[in-house]
């Protein structure tokens with residue numbers, strides 16, 4: 001009954017509504033209010049502020065009920081759900097169709113089953129995008145070009161292994177320190193989705209070479225805490241699920257706007273600011289793939305070889 | 319405030335000595351990281367995780383003696399102007415509040431560490447079991463509780 | 477929801493006024509509301525942990541340690557001797573020396589009390605010998621030490637940047653330099669005036685005579701330190717956090733091998749003191765994040781900020797109100813606690829009025845610098861009075877003039893934002 005409903009549900013995201021990520025979260029909240037006729041009232045907390053900004057604590061907090069709902073990243077949740085490292089396997093997904101083949105196919109269902117065993121109810125897949133490489137030193141087209149570059153990475157051990165295998169020096173640094181470090185040359189490069197490159201104006205901190213190498217992608221997951229889900233009426237659960245599916249579909253479109261398919265307006269904007277944008281061909285990507293084979297094999301064991309095999313098959317049949 | 323020692327000064331209590339060692343370790347890690355990065359073009363990608371975990375230990379461990387010696391920052395203007403009975407009551411409230419705060423941290427901190435253990439959560443950078451970091455919270459909260467209780471029960475007039 | 481907000485603020489105020497350690501008052505008020513409203517009790521340990529486990533906060537113990545080391549290494553004493561020779565001796569000259577040395581030390585240390593302690597230990601005896609009342613000396617040094625949180629590096633700016641990510645640490649550091657110098661110079665006027673009026677100080681015959689060159693040579697290691705720290709950051713040798721460890725290393729090298737004034741036993745004491753001072757600050761930061769979590773989840777801060785915006789007062793009036801609020805808070809609380817308690821309330825206003833967050837950080841920090849030596853609760857005065865052996869009450873008649881002097885510097889920065897923003901803009905931050 002409505003008596004058990006909270007007056008407000010807390011929705012956590014990493015980025016705010018200046019980014020497709022935050023827009024997707026806000027859209028979900030708005031659609032829920034609309035579809036449940038105001039019975040469920042959701043407030044978005046960007047910047048993972050509910051866990052003091054520590055993104056890797058988001059999933060635990062969600063499971064424990066500090067957070068009611070989230071649009072979370074597979075990378076941030078991988079310390080709690082090791083299977084989510086799948087999307088960070090280097091050069092697994094060659095294009096957007098490959099991401100869709102995983103998230104909208106059997107692999108996506110398997111991962112949702114795994115999440116469902118951890119007190120959360122996963123509802124839909126969104127997208128933060130392929131992570132692209134930028135640096136201040138030179139154009140990167142081959143693994144050889146990457147040798148000796150100091151690249152700031154997120155802390156995950158898999159990312160560090162990948163960069164080390166490619167001959168780069170991975171530097172782990174908080175984003176607060178990373179920007180001055182890039183400006184002054186303490187680090188040479190970084191890797192992030194293009195939306196972040198654009199919003200953080202990384203060309204102003206000497207990031208003048210951008211390589212579109214699609215080495216890993218970061219899908220987003222729309223989830224609700226299990227106890228919160230169980231407290232809702234069947235009708236409202238259906239409404240929240242539909243709202244998530246609609247918001248996620250719109251969010252993926254937003255995330256690809258200007259950088260994928262026919263529409264490359266955002267890329268043109270970046271190159272008009274004097275950034276050399278390098279698009280790798282399939283053959284060029286294969287050279288990078290080859291250099292990271294051992295990392296791929298090592299982490300496949302952690303993730304589960306059956307799941308990795310299934311993912312490769314889905315991508316082959318996309 | 320005037321009746322208590324200023325923050326920082328004091329003897330060689332074990333917690334103070336240990337906190338000093340932790341601080342020295344934080345310095346050493348950061349220094350090695352800078353030196354290695356600039357002179358060898360190599361970087362220890364994960365020192366941040368360890369330093370930050372040490373910072374939590376430093377905060378709690380270094381706070382133990384200030385709790386016992388009442389050197390934490392507090393507003394005592396009003397308390398100092400109360401009659402003796404009022405002053406005792408205010409002090410009792412302060413001690414009870416401290417005990418309540420760290421009992422909560424102890425109890426919920428155990429649950430946090432247990433949860434990290436049970437769900438096999440790994441640390442973000444090094445991939446170590448996360449509970450080895452989070453266990454510091456309940457352990458040190460327990461130490462603060464113990465030291466405050468002992469100092470209250472065995473209080474001698476200074 | 478309103479009841480919960482009242483419980484949050486009321487319980488905090490009650491505990492604070494009864495003399496409960498500030499961090500405990502904040503944390504317990506937050507925890508009580510989280511439990512009462514069933515907001516998710518795991519927020520209590522999680523906020524405490526994530527509130528402290530932040531990389532930029534690493535700089536706090538390191539900059540505090542750097543200040544302590546520079547004092548024990550004899551750097552401060554040599555700076556005093558050099559500046560004294562440069563200035564000469566006349567009525568009020570030692571007061572001016574104290575201000576200038578505190579400003580140079582402020583370019584090494586990131587904390588007001590640490591700076592005040594360093595200068596007080598070195599200068600108070602000499603000032604007393606020269607005829608300055610200890611309460612006056614303690615006031616001067618406490619006020620001058622407050623420039624340490626404006627002149628980079630600054631622990632206060634690091635915490636501000638953690639809470640306001642759009643204001644980066646390098647931009648804040650650059651923005652604090654000129655306001656910090658202005659605040660220090662503003663103190664000189666009343667010091668000289670008071671010293672002349674009451675006849676403090678004057679020509680001293682007792683001091684040892686050494687040449688200006690020798691004094692300069694001995695002071696050079698101290699004078700170079702701010703240049704190395706700030707220059708190193710600018711040149712990209714280290715990030716703001718690493719600059720702190722560079723300062724510590726430099727101080728250790730000077731103390732152990734150049735001045736040879738640090739012993740192993742000193743080192744133990746130095747590390748223990750710095751560890752304790754940092755722990756006290758960090759624990760407040762951690763426990764205050766429980767308070768902040770409860771407050772922001774309840775929406776308590778938004779509601780308060782909204783009600784101010786809805787008054788539709790002109791921006792300058794809101795700014796004056798904010799400054800009065802900060803000054804009031806600064807009389808009772810230390811800078812770090814004020815950031816943690818008030819920033820969640822103030823940032824929605826900064827956004828609403830489209831103020832530059834870097835400039836606002838400088839204005840706010842100048843206010844808090846004043847608060848560091850405004851009784852009754854004045855962390856710097858507590859330190860200098862402890863060294864001088866005088867009660868805080870005795871400083872009121874002197875310190876009031878220094879408060880007014882630094883406030884006029886604050887008014888200038890509030891009216892002319894470019895005093896703060898010119899440097900970060902021309903450096904490209």
Ligand code: NA
Nearest residue numbers: 582624627629
């Ligand atoms: Na400073």
Ligand code: NA
Nearest residue numbers: 806807847853
């Ligand atoms: Na004050």
